[in-house]
Amino acid sequence: MASQFDLVIVGAGPAGLTAAIYGARARLRTIVLDEGMPGGQVKTTHKVSNYPGFPEDVKGAELAGLFAKQAERFGARIARAVEITKMDLSSREKRFVLDEDEEITGRAVIVATGAKPRALGIPGEDTFRGRGISYCATCDGAYFEGKDIHVIGGGNSAVEESLFLTQFARSVTIIHQFDEFQAEPATAKEALENPKIKVMWSHEPRAFLGETALQKLRVENLKSKQTSELPTDGVFVFVGMVPRTELLKGVVPLDRWGCVETDDSMQTSVPGLFVAGDIRAKRFRQITTAVADGTIAALAAQKYLRETR
């Protein structure tokens, strides 16, 4: 027998958990499904400085925990570490099978599956993933005590995580394709003033090299077109994100970046299906914008449930 919900939310990041807070407070039977633990990208961000209400920085993992706790306080159920193995959104009552085992249904669905780190797509990346290449500084940073490491990227994540990595590494060399950071000026300034951080401007990675583990990083100087091989103890990659829309392929149209188009109430072309957060086609992706999307999606879902009762 399937468990019935009013609102099924897929993805327990800031967008999904905010939608859950609003859904549960509106007395909707609300469930949030996540493949991992709640928090989305926030839980692997070492600190968050731009979320209102936290005048001192807050650890990403702590903020993620608070979002989840607040949603659960109002009665939302968060199903952790579950995988959707079957899904049918075409009928009025939408159905999900979890881990090939449990079946649930819901009349309104909010997909807030977010984004995952973009891979570079260069030779050696698949071979040395986990053997010298990492995408998570909080997971692996502490193992690089006294080591010389490289960071690829120049946006907020790359620069902030580089600063975090200086706690452990002897040196952090940032490889960046442009000749200035895209990160917020305050963060960029802090990095440029950090004696452990060096920057190779106008360079792009070309290949990861090594025998059983990563040993060298091949880079190209975009101005002189010369390539060189840099010995490295480890490389962290922060070159943006790609939307996690695998679930929605063939269900709704995706734009050329793989994002989902919605109207301003987060409604998709499928009745009762809303999307929120980083998977939505939009200009800016922040925790605050994800939270806003989640709010709007939950309010629009309530309206939809009322009108189609």
Added chain:
Amino acid sequence: MSENVREIQAAQYEAEVLGAPEPVVLDFFSTECPPCEALAPKFEAVADQFKGRVRFLKIFRQGNRDLAAKLAVTSSPTLLFYKGGKEVGSRLTGDIKRSEIKQTVETMLA
């Protein structure tokens, strides 16, 4: 923790992993690692599913750094698969799905 998952130390690696008569899945995990926390319940669920046929072990990376380095494990979590004392198949790392573990184990058993 499920009774079908045991934690080992580096000193037991040879006997428990390389010397195992059945195939082995070994999980290198860390603290302060959200994907490791997320993996734990999935790892246990798959371990329960293959009970008696496949050995599921976990090892704390911080406490066993030399072995991790020797095996070139530099990310947490990383899953390694063994058959007949040899590592087989591709390692899984980062955000690992339950279905990926199951599929890799099934391939190893086939």
